Amino acid sequence: DTVPTGTKDARCVAFLSDGRTIAIGGNDASITLFDLQAEESLALLDGFEGDPNPLMFFPDGSTLVSAFGDKRIALWDVASHAVVEISPEHESYILALDVSSDGQTVLATDFAGAVRSWRIVQPSARAYRAHATRVWSMEAGHMSAPALLLSGDEDGNVFEWSVGSD
Secondary structure, eight states: OOOOOOOSSEEEEEEOTTSSEEEEEETTSOEEEEETTTTEEEEEEOOSSSOOOSEEEOTTSSEEEEEOTTSOEEEEETTTOOEEEEOOOOSSOEEEEEEOTTSSEEEEEETTSEEEEEETTTTEEEEEEOOSSOEEEEEEETTOSSOEEEEEETTSOEEEEETTOO
16 A cells, blocks of 8 residues: 655655654655554654655654764654754764664764764764775664674675674
8 A cells, every 4th residue: 555645755764663653754854754544744854954864763662863964863852853862973974773772872874884873861972893885784682781783784794793892
């Protein structure tokens, strides 16, 4: 079935854990929050440059995290539709995002081959470097302690990191 969102050129989508709300990143530098059951737009989130890609909801559903073409990450309060935090600028376009299971750390990979962690609760940022090429994918180990991070690049290399260590 086609979802009649009215969004032009959906670049990325994410489900909220309620099963009825989705976020759609369009090519107009905006994100639409959409109610699937009511088939109506709930909010338009904008204010950044470049297309949003990627995006995802925090595990508890309270926050949406999105990356934009301006090399920054935004945290949006889902209830108020307001930006609550903006990351420092990355050195290149952000390709993948993940959020730790405790919702305290945002992880991002970028076009320059960097993997970065951005701690939300006690703000700090850290870069993990080993990739020589673009880092296309990443996944946080949600069931492990200490937190593990896997990242994969265009040369087929996969690196495992213990988040918070060198």
